[in-house]
Amino acid sequence: MRLFHAWLSSASRRVRLCLAEKNLPYEGIAVDLSRQEQHAPEFLAMNPNGVVPALELAPGRFLHESSTICEYLDDVQPQPPLRPADAYDRAVMRNFVRWTDEKSLPNLLILNWSLMLQPAASQWSDAQLQEKLGRIPTPERREAWVRIARKPYTGEEKAVALAKLLELVDKMEAMLLASPWLVGGQYSLADIAAAPFIARIAELAPEALAEQAHPRVHAWWQAMQQRPAFAAARFQRFSEVQQQREDAARTG
Numbered sequence: 001m002r003l004f005h006a007w008l009s010s011a012s013r014r015v016r017l018c019l020a021e022k023n024l025p026y027e028g029i030a031v032d033l034s035r036q037e038q039h040a041p042e043f044l045a046m047n048p049n050g051v052v053p054a055l056e057l058a059p060g061r062f063l064h065e066s067s068t069i070c071e072y073l074d075d076v077q078p079q080p081p082l083r084p085a086d087a088y089d090r091a092v093m094r095n096f097v098r099w100t101d102e103k104s105l106p107n108l109l110i111l112n113w114s115l116m117l118q119p120a121a122s123q124w125s126d127a128q129l130q131e132k133l134g135r136i137p138t139p140e141r142r143e144a145w146v147r148i149a150r151k152p153y154t155g156e157e158k159a160v161a162l163a164k165l166l167e168l169v170d171k172m173e174a175m176l177l178a179s180p181w182l183v184g185g186q187y188s189l190a191d192i193a194a195a196p197f198i199a200r201i202a203e204l205a206p207e208a209l210a211e212q213a214h215p216r217v218h219a220w221w222q223a224m225q226q227r228p229a230f231a232a233a234r235f236q237r238f239s240e241v242q243q244q245r246e247d248a249a250r251t252g
């Protein structure tokens, strides 16, 4: 298998974590989002939405959507199981994953893109921007790139995005009442789905994960970081990546 992913992308991190939990070998191919490699025709042939990740199962056979990819991996490699055995719990798990896709990801994108993609995008000429927009397959992402290139999100918009992202922590605190893992009393794709968002919250608003603020999420995050798969999935801190980029730019 080949995974086309981006190191800092939450959806990519989710699939890397799932692959690591399953101990499945794969070749990782990094896609440079700042250079719009995800909008190139070869990439769109793998994922028509023009976003990472995309998983190549065999030549010409691709899967997209991180949640779908994770369920596929659990089907083809059932050990260790990453979905609850009970049908109701599985449905609850799917609704939680969907909730993070719909509520957490759009808000995290506002914060991440402002940091990582805006510096390059703001330098494009109008002609370059038009050319790039023409290759983006979905209107929502065209709009997001216009915002990043020309109408940067305001401090107020970013504060609102962070507040909405933090709703995940309250939701998880309530879900963790009965068990140390989110759904069905066992580690599952729900925990894997949440991990990339909590990793970013640990950087953006660490106080939200303090023991006094959310004791159960605090314990969940400690347990998550201790899993061997978590290290294998390589969630590098954004600040480290930024520092590396600055160092590379300085040394030419």
Ligand SMILES: N[C@@H](CCC(=O)N[C@@H](CS)C(=O)NCC(=O)O)C(=O)O
Residues within 6 Å of the ligand: 009, 010, 011, 012, 033, 038, 050, 051, 052, 053, 064, 065, 066, 067, 101, 105, 141
């Ligand atoms: N629902 C998708 C979301 C994928 C997604 O939004 N990927 C972002 C990075 S986390 C991306 O590739 N953005 C690039 C772009 O929009 O141009 C999934 O879970 O796979």
